[in-house]
Amino acid sequence: MKVTIIGAGNVGATCADVIAYRGIASEIALVDIAEGYAEGKAMDIMQCASTTGFNTVVKGSTNDYSITANSDVVVITSGIPRKPGMTREELIGTNAGVVKSVIEQALAVSPKAIFIVVTNPLDTMAYAALKITGLDRNRVIGMGGALDSSRFRYFLSQKLGKPINDIQGMVIGGHGDTTMLPLMRLATYKGIPVNDILSVEEQEEVVKQTMVGGATLTKLLGTSAWYGPGAAVASVVDSILNDQKRLIPCSVLLEGEYGHNGLFIGVPCIIGRNGVEEIVDVKLNQQEAEKFASSVNAIVETNSELTKFLG
Numbered sequence: 137m138k139v140t141i142i143g144a145g146n147v148g149a150t151c152a153d154v155i156a157y158r159g160i161a162s163e164i165a166l167v168d169i170a171e172g173y174a175e176g177k178a179m180d181i182m183q184c185a186s187t188t189g190f191n192t193v194v195k196g197s198t199n200d201y202s203i204t205a206n207s208d209v210v211v212i213t214s215g216i217p218r219k220p221g222m223t224r225e226e227l228i229g230t231n232a233g234v235v236k237s238v239i240e241q242a243l244a245v246s247p248k249a250i251f252i253v254v255t256n257p258l259d260t261m262a263y264a265a266l267k268i269t270g271l272d273r274n275r276v277i278g279m280g281g282a283l284d285s286s287r288f289r290y291f292l293s294q295k296l297g298k299p300i301n302d303i304q305g306m307v308i309g310g311h312g313d314t315t316m317l318p319l320m321r322l323a324t325y326k327g328i329p330v331n332d333i334l335s336v337e338e339q340e341e342v343v344k345q346t347m348v349g350g351a352t353l354t355k356l357l358g359t360s361a362w363y364g365p366g367a368a369v370a371s372v373v374d375s376i377l378n379d380q381k382r383l384i385p386c387s388v389l390l391e392g393e394y395g396h397n398g399l400f401i402g403v404p405c406i407i408g409r410n411g412v413e414e415i416v417d418v419k420l421n422q423q424e425a426e427k428f429a430s431s432v433n434a435i436v437e438t439n440s441e442l443t444k445f446l447g
Contacts, residue, residue, distance in 0.1 A: 281385025
């Protein structure tokens with residue numbers, strides 16, 4: 137199995153690192169626009185092989201997509217973060233252009249690949265990827281809910297004082313501080329509803345912490361996080377390549393599910409060898425449905441900016 141990661145920055149390199157260490161793929165191709173950057177990251181990861189025992193082969197290239205040929209999965213992390221003074225329109229325009237360029241080059245040599253989009257604004261960039269390629273919706277996945285859900289489980293574990301792997305919880309909606317929807321009503325600790333353990337005030341605090349989880353890390357680190365995002369992407373890749381059919385919240389194209397149509401947004405999905413194999417219909421209560429609809433409206437507004445750049 138072969139994975140290509142376009143963008144060898146912190147998130148892309150961490151994703152490659154996790155995939156290699158866990159033996160998820162036999163080969164990884166790293167591509168970056170910066171001269172020598174992907175080659176250096178690939179060499180650095182490969183020099184860990186003898187001490188950590190993995191057998192994955194990691195190769196790097198500066199904008200040479202020939203090394204990505206016949207990839208089963210292509211991960212797109214390339215793009216720029218929003219900078220001070222930059223408008224949302226400018227960010228969308230720049231990153232839409234980046235996504236268009238890299239996805240067309242990757243698809244030309246890996247026509248059967250499944251694409252995972254990490255570039256922000258994530259839901260809109262995943263939508264752009266689908267519009268650019270015309271691929272079936274099961275082959276374009278936005279990685280958002282996987283990361284947001286892992287943060288939700290972390291904050292729940294901290295509040296409960298319990299092991300994180302004993303806790304289940306998911307986040308749906310948009311991948312943004314104001315658009316995500318942590319489903320506290322469905323969160324459990326070893327099968328026990330979290331609602332039965334935490335007070336309303338404690339639950340509200342966990343939800344708030346989850347929704348600003350990325351911003352909190354950016355404030356602490358001075359830049360966007362990478363360990364959590366990189367590992368979240370690797371988990372989606374793992375479920376695809378090894379046909380695990382795990383239930384993972386991902387940003388996918390809705391075609392009537394949840395009462396909405398024609399946009400990418402985070403919902404629980406079964407992820408397997410064919411990409412998105414099923415969208416799981418979680419019955420939302422009225423309050424949750426209203427918040428989800430609000431998230432939809434925000435994404436639709438952001439998507440409207442795409443027409444200026446993609447037509």
